[in-house]
Amino acid sequence: MPKEAKDAKRESFEQLYARLEASVNKLEQGGLRLEGAIALYEDGMTLARQCQERLDEAELKVTKLRESFAALPSRTQAGETGEAAEDYEYVDEDEPAAADEPFE
Numbered sequence: 001m002p003k004e005a006k007d008a009k010r011e012s013f014e015q016l017y018a019r020l021e022a023s024v025n026k027l028e029q030g031g032l033r034l035e036g037a038i039a040l041y042e043d044g045m046t047l048a049r050q051c052q053e054r055l056d057e058a059e060l061k062v063t064k065l066r067e068s069f070a071a072l073p074s075r076t077q078a079g080e081t082g083e084a085a086e087d088y089e090y091v092d093e094d095e096p097a098a099a100d101e102p103f104e
Contacts (some may be wrong), residue, residue: 013054020047 011019023044069081 006029013051013058016047016054020044020051023047 023040026032026043032040060070
């Protein structure tokens with residue numbers, strides 16, 4: 001395995017991105033010899049590709065997590081009977097019973 005690939009496996013996305021930003025800043029400052037600028041540009045492109053790969057992996061993980069949680073059955077507030085909370089009628093025990101009820 002090439003040294004770059006081993007280093008990329010050990011470095012976090014944030015570390016790779018910081019190195020990429022440093023390369024871009026050096027290129028933007030100018031004053032580099034042509035060979036140095038080309039080498040720095042090449043390193044920057046490699047870092048950008050590695051960063052994109054990490055982002056793609058993270059996006060795939062998030063998508064899989066969302067899909068796995070979407071497949072879970074929703075929980076009801078009414079309890080474990082499977083009946084929905086709307087199936088229950090709220091009764092205020094402090095309120096006197098209505099006259100048309102058979103139990104007084």
